[in-house]
Amino acid sequence: MSLENRDWSINMKDSKTLFTTRSVQFNQFNKMDWLDLLNIKDGNSVLEIGCGAGAFCQRIKQTFPNCKVYGVDSNERHIDFAKQSAQKAGLDISFSVSDITNLSFENEKFDVVFTYGLVDDIAIAKFLPEQYRVLKIGGKLVVLSLDGKHNINHQVVIPEVKEERLWEKLAKANNDCIKGLHKLSVYDLMTAIKRQGFINPVLKFKNILWYCPDDSRFNTNFAKQMIMACKNFDLEILKIKQSQSNGLTGNNFHELENLITERYEQRLKKLESGEICWDYSSLFIRGVIAEKAKVNIYDA
Numbered sequence: 370m371s372l373e374n375r376d377w378s379i380n381m382k383d384s385k386t387l388f389t390t391r392s393v394q395f396n397q398f399n400k401m402d403w404l405d406l407l408n409i410k411d412g413n414s415v416l417e418i419g420c421g422a423g424a425f426c427q428r429i430k431q432t433f434p435n436c437k438v439y440g441v442d443s444n445e446r447h448i449d450f451a452k453q454s455a456q457k458a459g460l461d462i463s464f465s466v467s468d469i470t471n472l473s474f475e476n477e478k479f480d481v482v483f484t485y486g487l488v489d490d491i492a493i494a495k496f497l498p499e500q501y502r503v504l505k506i507g508g509k510l511v512v513l514s515l516d517g518k519h520n521i522n523h524q525v526v527i528p529e530v531k532e533e534r535l536w537e538k539l540a541k542a543n544n545d546c547i548k549g550l551h552k553l554s555v556y557d558l559m560t561a562i563k564r565q566g567f568i569n570p571v572l573k574f575k576n577i578l579w580y581c582p583d584d585s586r587f588n589t590n591f592a593k594q595m596i597m598a599c600k601n602f603d604l605e606i607l608k609i610k611q612s613q614s615n616g617l618t619g620n621n622f623h624e625l626e627n628l629i630t631e632r633y634e635q636r637l638k639k640l641e642s643g644e645i646c647w648d649y650s651s652l653f654i655r656g657v658i659a660e661k662a663k664v665n666i667y668d669a
């Protein structure tokens with residue numbers, strides 16, 4: 370495999386799960402936070418690389434109908450899903466299967482090229498040259514990633530002791546971290562970006578509330594989607610940690626899957642019965658934004 374550390378991508382759930390989780394993460398009430406990180410203006414030509422099932426591309430097109438939005442990913446299933454889903458939603462977005470180290474776009478096509486999560490997965494030096502090439506002079510590079518250590522979680526259905534023990538066992542086997550997640554320090558990321566020829570680097574952090582089923586802005590249907598997305602997020606983390614450490618036996622793994630599922634079923638029942646819980650979750654997002662220099666370095 371030419372690109373390193375594919376665990377995160379390989380263990381990503383099916384396209385629908387990826388799509389719904391990300392659609393809930395970027396919702397109409399926190400969109401200003403995301404937009405502040407993304408630096409997109411209406412009418413821009415925008416590319417997301419490693420777009421998965423295309424949820425963020427849809428959100429951008431919904432917000433900025435005059436943008437030309439493109440998404441590429443190496444996973445054919447995600448791209449098929451992304452195309453069908455955008456078509457159903459009546460959104461004109463161009464999705465294609467492509468390796469991000471070898472994009473088929475012409476030079477200087479985009480105003481903004483962004484990634485979410487990808488930098489946790491692949492050595493950025495391998496795909497920065499392509500991002501640089503396809504950006505217009507003065508165009509913006511946006512690198513978003515998750516700082517899992519600072520996410521805030523307040524759960525109301527408390528995990529059973531058995532569930533907590535299994536999570537602890539898994540955490541121990543993983544040395545309390547997910548490999549690959551944030552292997553790049555801000556310093557290393559900024560250095561790679563500068564070396565590529567980008568200028569005016571900016572660093573931003575945002576704590577983005579994405580799960581809060583009792584918030585009166587959300588209707589019951591969206592509240593349900595939030596609970597399901599939160600469950601899928603937990604199951605995603607479980608799968609990744611298990612794949613990296615094999616810290617649980619097969620039986621223990623299935624037991625933990627079932628305990629997580631039961632816990633969220635209990636939460637759904639509370640919602641259905643009208644019980645107010647005020648549980649919430651937020652993502653801590655690191656954003657690095659930089660600009661393509663006026664001097665055309667790659668032609669020099």
Ligand SMILES: C[S@@+](CC[C@H](N)C(=O)[O-])C[C@H]1O[C@@H](n2cnc3c(N)ncnc32)[C@H](O)[C@@H]1O
Pocket residue numbers: 372377378381387391418419420421422423424441442443444447467468469470484485486487490491
């Ligand atoms: C962590 S996921 C993030 C997906 C999406 N940004 C999201 O948050 O929903 C990383 C994505 O990068 C894609 N990917 C990994 N390596 C790639 C490559 N070399 N070229 C294109 N896409 C790649 C994976 O298929 C996966 O969909």
